[in-house]
Amino acid sequence: MDYKEINNILAIIVIKDAKHKVGGGVPVFIVEDEKEQQKIGSLLARLTLSMLHDLGNGINIIIKH
């Protein structure tokens, strides 16, 4: 692995209000607010040895680099 590239989205963490913006075959975690989103996101990232990214529209994704 010389260079890192995006090849795998493991999960999506979405705030309740933005629920309609996601879909597809990836596990989706729906959370109440940004605080819970942060908590769930960092926990999942650490458990799956991957990284949390913020798309900026209430959607966070976990990506295995």
Add this chain to the structure above:
Amino acid sequence: MLRIDYRQFPSYPHSYAIHLTIGIIASTLGALIVPVLLEKEYIAVTFLTLAAQQFREVRSIERDSLNSIEKTEIVPRGEAYIEGMAKLFEARNYLSLITSLITSLLFFYLGLFIAIIGGVVAAALLHIFMKSPTISDIAKIKIAPLNIDNKNIGIDNLVIMNIGENEALEKWQKEGIGIKIIPKDENARATLFNSGQRQVILHDLSILMGVKLDEGLQHFTPLARIDIDYGTLNIIFLPQEPDKEFIKEAVGKIPVLESSQRKPLKSSSGKKAAD
């Protein structure tokens, strides 16, 4: 041949013993060539091909062993660095063979005293000629502040990493350091473009300056990205030792890989395009 520096490679004492022994074998072979040829025993040259075969084996052994420990490196060396090291170890055997050949030639024709001096000079000259350039030879190094915009981390206008965790962003804000490596000419730009070379810089930097990183903390991974408009290499990382002067010095001393060196300025079209 067995210089040990910050890379701790060859590792002491066992790898050291291996390479010392093979080096002695190589130099003995080199020293034997002259008397054997003078005796007109030309068939003995086949032994040299056998030796060359053995030295090539050294290269693949080094490659295999470095490849197998690569998974245990938090910041990996990268394949280009491993290949460069393996090549170096093969070449070192040939160098000791050449040195002993020169020494035995001098001994045969000019005597013991001159042979000793000649051997030392030959070894020193080969050492100088075989030295690879370092980053400070091909580029200027600058420390730059990180530019954190919303959830994106970068240097100047270049975005290098997007981080979702606020906690991690705060740490980058407080302790993160950016490095700009500005190539001196088009040759240097093409060399820094090589992703193997970038990985070498990251790996060596993480050894020299320490890096705040562990498994499960991927958001602290040091990253190197090219600014495609100017060819500048931008690095972000979280050092254990946030001493800017020494970071600059450390980056300057990182070797430029033989395999990543490009010389577009040597071609006429490359030279004209650079104007």
